[in-house]
Amino acid sequence: MSLALNSSATARRPSFDRLLMFWVPVIVLAVLVIRNDARMAYAQSANGAAVEAADLAENAGTGTRERQLLFLALGATGGMLLWRDQRTNRRPIYWPIMLLLGLLFAYGCCSVVWSDSPFLTVKRMIVLGCLALGAIGIGKVWSTRDFCLALIGWTLLFVLISVAAELANGVFLRGGDYRFSGVFHPNKQVFFCAFLFLCSSCMYQSERKRIYLAIAIFALLAVILTKSRTGTAACLLAGSWLWWSYLPRNWIVNLAVAGSILFSIGLIGLGASGEEVSLLSAARMGREDELSDPTKLTGRLPIWTETLSAFINQPLLGFGYGAFWSPERIRYFESQNGWAFSHAHSIYIESAVNWGLLGVFIMLMIVVATVRRAKYLLRTHERMAGRWMIALLILAAIAGLAESAFVADGFEAIVLCASIGLVACHGPVPPARGMR
Numbered sequence: 063m064s065l066a067l068n069s070s071a072t073a074r075r076p077s078f079d080r081l082l083m084f085w086v087p088v089i090v091l092a093v094l095v096i097r098n099d100a101r102m103a104y105a106q107s108a109n110g111a112a113v114e115a116a117d118l119a120e121n122a123g124t125g126t127r128e129r130q131l132l133f134l135a136l137g138a139t140g141g142m143l144l145w146r147d148q149r150t151n152r153r154p155i156y157w158p159i160m161l162l163l164g165l166l167f168a169y170g171c172c173s174v175v176w177s178d179s180p181f182l183t184v185k186r187m188i189v190l191g192c193l194a195l196g197a198i199g200i201g202k203v204w205s206t207r208d209f210c211l212a213l214i215g216w217t218l219l220f221v222l223i224s225v226a227a228e229l230a231n232g233v234f235l236r237g238g239d240y241r242f243s244g245v246f247h248p249n250k251q252v253f254f255c256a257f258l259f260l261c262s263s264c265m266y267q268s269e270r271k272r273i274y275l276a277i278a279i280f281a282l283l284a285v286i287l288t289k290s291r292t293g294t295a296a297c298l299l300a301g302s303w304l305w306w307s308y309l310p311r312n313w314i315v316n317l318a319v320a321g322s323i324l325f326s327i328g329l330i331g332l333g334a335s336g337e338e339v340s341l342l343s344a345a346r347m348g349r350e351d352e353l354s355d356p357t358k359l360t361g362r363l364p365i366w367t368e369t370l371s372a373f374i375n376q377p378l379l380g381f382g383y384g385a386f387w388s389p390e391r392i393r394y395f396e397s398q399n400g401w402a403f404s405h406a407h408s409i410y411i412e413s414a415v416n417w418g419l420l421g422v423f424i425m426l427m428i429v430v431a432t433v434r435r436a437k438y439l440l441r442t443h444e445r446m447a448g449r450w451m452i453a454l455l456i457l458a459a460i461a462g463l464a465e466s467a468f469v470a471d472g473f474e475a476i477v478l479c480a481s482i483g484l485v486a487c488h489g490p491v492p493p494a495r496g497m498r
Contacts, residue, residue, distance in 0.1 A: 079146075082142070082146070083143060083146065083147075083203055083204075084204070084208060084212070086139055086142075087139050087140075087143065087196070087199070087200055087212075088212050088215065088216070090132070090135050090136055090139050090196075091136065091196075091216065091473075091476065092216055092219065093132065094132040094133070094135075094136060094473075095216070095220065095472075095473045096220075096223075096245075097128060097129070097132060098129055098132065098472070099246055099250060099472065099473070100223070100245040100246060101245060101246075102227060102245060104243045104244065104245055104246060104247060105224065105227035105228050105230075105231050105233065105243065105244050105245050106231050106233065107233070107243070133189050133192040133193065133471075134192055136192050136193065136195075136196035136476075137191065137192030137193070137195045137196050139196055139199065140192075140194075140195035140196035140197065140198060140199030140200065141195055141199065142199070143199035143200065143202070143203040144195075144198070144199045144202060144203070146203075147199075147202060147203045153202070153487055153488070154490065154491040155486060155487050155491070156431075156435050156485070156486045156487070156491050158431045158435075159428065159431045159432055159435060159482060159485070159486040160486055162424060162427050162428045162431060163194070163198075163428060163482070165424055166417075166421065166424045166425060166428065167190070167191070167194065169417070169420070169421055169424060170183075170187055170190065170383040170417070170421070171187055173379065173380070173382040173383045173385075173417075173421075174187070174382065176379050176382060177381065177382025177383070177385040178381045178382055178385040178386065178388060179382065179385040179388045180382070180385075182382075182384050182385045182388060183382040183383050183384055183385045185384070186383055186384030186385075186471070187383055187384070189471050190383070190384075190471065193471055193475060193476055193479065194479055196476065197475075197476045197477075197478075197479035197480040197483060198479065198480070198483040199483075200212075200480045200483070201479070201480040201481065201482065201483020201484040201485075201486070201487060202483050202484075202486075202487040204484070205488070206444060206446050206447040206450070206484060206488060207265075207268075207446075209480065209481075209484055210261050210264055210265050210446070210450065211265075213257055213258075213261045213477065214258060214261050214262055214265065214274075214277065216473075217254045217255070217257045217258040217261070217281075218258055218277065220244075220245075220246065220251075220254045221244070221251075221254060221255060221258060221281070221284055223244065223245060224242070224243065224244015224245050224246060224251060225244060227244050227245050228242075228243075228244055235287075240287075241287070241288055241289045241290075242284055242287035242288045242289075243288070248288040248289065248290050249288075249290050249293060249465060249467075250467065250472075251284075251288050251290075252285055252288040252290035252293030252294060252297070253293060253457075253461070253467060253473075253474050254473075255281050255282075255284040255285040255288065255297070256281075256285055256293060256296070256297035256300070256457055256461075257477060258277065258278075258280075258281035258284075259278050259281035259282045259285060259297060259301060260297070260300060260301060260304060260450065260453050260454065260457065261450065262274045262275070262277040262278035262281060263275075263278045263301065263304050263305065264304070264446050264449055264450045264453075265446075266278060267304075267308045267446070267449070268446045282297075282301070285297050292460070292461050292463060292464040292465060293461050293465065295460060296456070296457045296458075296459075296460035296461035297457060297461075299456060299457075299460055300453045300454070300456040300457040300460070301453070303452065303453060303456055304449060304453045307440075307449060308449070362407045362408070362464060365406060365407050366406065366407075366408065366411055368395050369386075369406045369411050369415060370411060372386070372391075372415070373411070373414050373415050376418070377414075377418065377419055378418050378419050378420055379418040379420060379421075380414065380415055380416055380417050380418030380419075380421060381415055381416070381418075382416075383416050383417065384416060385416075386415040386416060387404045387405060392404055405466045405470065406466055407464055407465060407466055408462060408463060408464060408465070408466060409458070409462030409465070409466055409467075409468050409469045410462060410463070412466040412469050412470075413425060413469055416469070428482070429455065432451060432455065432482050432485060432486075433451075433452065433455065435448075435451075435485050435486065436448040436449075436451040436452050436455075436485050437452075438489075439451075439485060439488075439489045442489050442490055443489070444485075444488050444489035447484055447485050447488055447489065448485065450481065450484075451481055451482075451484070451485045454477070454478065454481050458474075458478060
């Protein structure tokens with residue numbers, strides 16, 4: 063009788079662990095993104111027009127109680143994952159990456175000493191700590207397949223909610239200045255769609271199931287519909303690398319020829335219809351009228367000029383993590399430019415003012431160690447993790463020219479951090495001489 067009870071308990075344990083270790087993080091992160099970033103007003107405009115919001119300066123360094131609780135829940139979830147995993151698994155860890163991540167976090171904590179606003183730095187380091195703990199917990203505990211399935215589920219959910227919101231408001235695929243946004247800004251929506259495209263591509267390459275290929279094609283179309291120029295270019299280049307590393311060379315040549323023929327037919331068709339054909343207009347994705355409108359977040363030059371002018375006064379250590387965008391500085395920039403902005407719209411400039419050159423150097427070392435680890439995994443049974451990691455870094459590096467998302471406290475940064483944890487905690491660890 064006792065043996066039967068023990069067997070029954072053992073049989074039930076995997077399902078309970080699955081609920082705890084997989085579905086709890088999935089639900090927590092989905093709720094965090096929807097509650098923190100989703101706005102129905104985006105779906106009502108058909109082009110992602112700015113949502114009416116409270117004064118940026120008044121909101122600098124603050125957050126709603128709900129947002130704070132959700133980040134604390136994410137951190138607690140990550141801690142729970144790490145604790146339970148430590149009791150049941152002893153995976154080899156690629157320590158160079160983990161130690162560099164720890165060094166960067168410690169450096170951020172130390173930046174309180176020289177911060178322009180120590181209070182802001184403390185608050186944002188707490189958020190960063192919760193984000194990192196949750197992301198590393200997910201990356202360490204989940205398998206590569208579980209991570210990819212969860213990421214497909216999250217992003218597909220966000221995209222489908224967005225499509226439903228636009229259909230409900232009667233603006234889906236409406237002509238004119240239409241941009242696919244749904245309940246998110248198009249410049250954020252493009253990353254959800256890019257993650258969906260890249261992750262579905264990885265799953266198709268691993269399992270050869272057509273459903274993943276269909277999802278990838280759908281996601282790529284959604285990327286283009288956002289008309290986010292930098293995000294679309296980054297997604298296309300990251301996807302090109304992903305498929306270049308997978309397809310036989312004769313397939314690549316055939317696809318390139320077919321694409322060139324289709325593109326030429328399209329240009330001929332436009333010319334025959336009397337439409338003006340302009341490659342520059344195509345590159346701008348039909349958004350020529352926005353180029354001089356900073357409120358559309360396309361006129362980034364004033365942001366970069368103001369931010370870099372301040373950075374050269376404190377280049378080595380920066381202004382302390384999260385302290386640069388203080389209420390006083392936001393109000394000053396608004397008085398100088400006639401409109402307010404609260405981040406640099408570039409991961410490189412944003413990182414420089416937050417971390418300084420010393421912190422940026424540590425971040426660069428993390429990227430180098432991650433790339434080396436990913437390249438090693440390409441030669442092991444964890445090759446899908448290696449492919450995904452390199453594609454994600456390409457996406458972040460290119461999109462980061464004009465967006466700060468991957469170094470902000472949002473879904474993009476969580477995905478990046480979890481992916482770094484994934485490659486650091488999965489696959490064999492080579493001897494010191496083999497880490498190339």
